[in-house]
Amino acid sequence: MDLKLKNKRALVTGSSSGLGYAAALALAKEGCKVAINGRDEAKIKNIAEKIQKETGTEAVGLAGDVSQLEVPEKLIQQTVEAFGGLDILITNTGGPTPGSIDSLDEAAWQKGIDLCLMAHVRLIKAALPYLRKSESASILTVTSLSVKQPIANLLISNSVRSATIGLTKSLALELGKEGIRVNSILPGWTETEHAVDLIAARAVKNNSTLEEELRKQTEMSPLGRLGQPEEFANAAAFLVSPAASYITGVMLNVDGGMYKGIF
Ligand SMILES: NC(=O)c1ccc[n+]([C@@H]2O[C@H](COP(=O)([O-])OP(=O)(O)OC[C@H]3O[C@@H](n4cnc5c(N)ncnc54)[C@H](OP(=O)(O)O)[C@@H]3O)[C@@H](O)[C@H]2O)c1
Incomplete structure (x- = not known):
């Protein structure tokens, strides 16, 4: 199937590694120009060069912490300057501080809100004037x-991300008439640095080993394994592509069947 992504222009935030990187690479392989982002300038520029070499598609690396008030707007402007417009926005960030109600302080909650909710709000708000000019505008929140x-032990993620889902669905309803699609992917356990760190931290907490915790985690999955970043990226590239032109307002689990509810 042709995803019709050739020469589209995308910004994928939080994409120096893990899920964001995999999504940016998948888009670039389809001929989509990609702006990628992470907090370390030298690292993100190197990775952009690597993507460009590997795919032959234009890639730029933009440094900035998306949880900071002024950064989202700056990233959108830099993307538009580089590519002359914007068709696709994937809002991805690092995860919030793990912990429970007793261990998490006010500062951790505030940081979690800036990272897991406000970064999405600010990126989307800054992107809208350009997405409105696109013939195939699409937003994906991760x-x-x-x-x-x-x-367990991810109280900020469990709480704050629900607001981002509310944002995603509301915007799908508001922006549909303008031809702008808005979806979210709800990843389950996928083998990235971040996920392995979380499972390793659980091993310390439970006085067990990483192997034991990985075994317990994969046992809960109907597919019997963690996901691979490329499996997330395939779904992401499809959802933001013109090939998914009648799909909006969808909250898609990419979790190997880990979610046990029916709806
Ligand atoms: N992997 C999973 O199993 C899983 C499951 C459910 C949800 N998620 C969520 O999906 C998101 C991505 O997960 P992941 O596993 O790919 O995480 P990851 O491996 O830690 O990658 C996170 C990416 O975001 C960048 N980043 C982190 N904080 C940033 C910030 N403030 N501003 C800009 N970039 C930032 C990191 O780059 P730099 O360090 O270079 O800045 C890195 O490129 C996270 O929010 C995570 O909680 C992951």
Whole structure:
């Protein structure tokens, strides 16, 4: 199937590694120009060069912490300057501080809100004037399966990401008439640095080993394994592409069947 992504222009935030990187690479492989983002300038520029070499598609690396008030607007402007417009926005960020009600302080909650909610709000708000000029505008928020099935010791993610889902659905309803599609992917456990760190932290907390915690985690999955970033990226590239032109307002689990509810 042709996803019709050739020469589209995308910004994928939080994409120096993990899910964001995999999504940016998948878009670039389809001929989509990609702006990628992470907090370390030298690292993100190197990765953009690597993507450009590997795919032959234009890629730019933009440094900035998306949880900071002024950064989202700056990233959108830099993307538009580089590519002359914007068709696709994937709002992805790092995960919030893990912990429970007793361990998380006010500062951690505030940081979690800036990272897991306000970064999405600010990126989308800054992108809208350009998306409105696109003939195939699409927004994808990256959230978590934790909004449907809370994950132990991830209280901020379980709480704050629900607001991002509310934002996603509201915008799908508001912006549909303008031809702008808005969806979210709710990833389940996918093998990235971040996920492995979280499982390793659980091993320390439970006085067990990483192998034991990985075994317990994969046992809960109908497919019997963690996901691979490329499996997330395939779904992301499809959802933001013109090939998904009649899909909006969808909260898609990419979780290997880990979510046990029917709806
Ligand atoms: N992997 C999973 O199993 C899973 C499951 C459900 C939800 N999620 C969520 O999906 C998102 C991506 O997960 P992941 O596993 O790919 O995480 P990851 O491996 O930690 O990657 C996060 C990416 O975001 C960048 N980043 C982190 N904080 C940033 C910030 N403030 N501003 C700009 N960039 C930032 C990191 O780059 P730099 O460090 O270079 O800045 C990195 O490129 C996270 O929010 C995570 O909680 C992941």
